[in-house]
Amino acid sequence: MLTNLQKRKFTRLFELYDSENKGFIDRDTFTRLVKDLALERGWLYSDTEYDLLWNKWMNFWETIYRYGDMDENNRLTISEFLIAFDYIINEMKDSFERVLIQVPYYLFQVHDTNQDGVISKEEYKSFLTSIGSGLDEETIDRLFLKIDLDGNKVITKDEFNKIVHQFYFSDDEEDAGNYLYGRF
Numbered sequence: 001m002l003t004n005l006q007k008r009k010f011t012r013l014f015e016l017y018d019s020e021n022k023g024f025i026d027r028d029t030f031t032r033l034v035k036d037l038a039l040e041r042g043w044l045y046s047d048t049e050y051d052l053l054w055n056k057w058m059n060f061w062e063t064i065y066r067y068g069d070m071d072e073n074n075r076l077t078i079s080e081f082l083i084a085f086d087y088i089i090n091e092m093k094d095s096f097e098r099v100l101i102q103v104p105y106y107l108f109q110v111h112d113t114n115q116d117g118v119i120s121k122e123e124y125k126s127f128l129t130s131i132g133s134g135l136d137e138e139t140i141d142r143l144f145l146k147i148d149l150d151g152n153k154v155i156t157k158d159e160f161n162k163i164v165h166q167f168y169f170s171d172d173e174e175d176a177g178n179y180l181y182g183r184f
């Protein structure tokens, strides 16, 4: 069972994906997402980066779709989305590492624009903007202070790792990781 806090966080995530408020997400949702992200980074179909981006998202979509599409109409409603997450998080820990974790990790790399292995505040802002988080500057500043656990002004992979795990598992309202995708 997902906790109430988890349900709220994953509902927020669903709303981000369903950016046109259609009430469902499908394969096209993720095709569009990949295109937008690739466009933002100036990647073409023929680029390796495009392939990688495509594979990560399709892997994600195919997994949640396999476990959530109860009525087999090739779409996921919010309740089907939560069924998929409940299953992946509570019943299949291995796939969780392979599937769910991959997406934010990959986004971390994509938004490390200067490729120095860490995320600066500016890069973090562009990450949140690109996923349509709708957070204002002040909130992002506060959030960055929170997730920069050792206070050295950049987010390392270890710190990001912690945040991502908190997003999926934490049941403590105070944890910064709950806000990985903005308000919830």
Ligand SMILES: [Ca+2]
Pocket: 068, 069, 070, 071, 072, 073, 074, 075, 076, 077, 080
């Ligand atoms: Ca369905």
Ligand SMILES: [Ca+2]
Pocket: 111, 112, 113, 114, 115, 116, 117, 118, 119, 120, 123
């Ligand atoms: Ca960087």
Ligand SMILES: [Ca+2]
Pocket: 148, 149, 150, 151, 152, 153, 154, 155, 156, 159
């Ligand atoms: Ca840090």
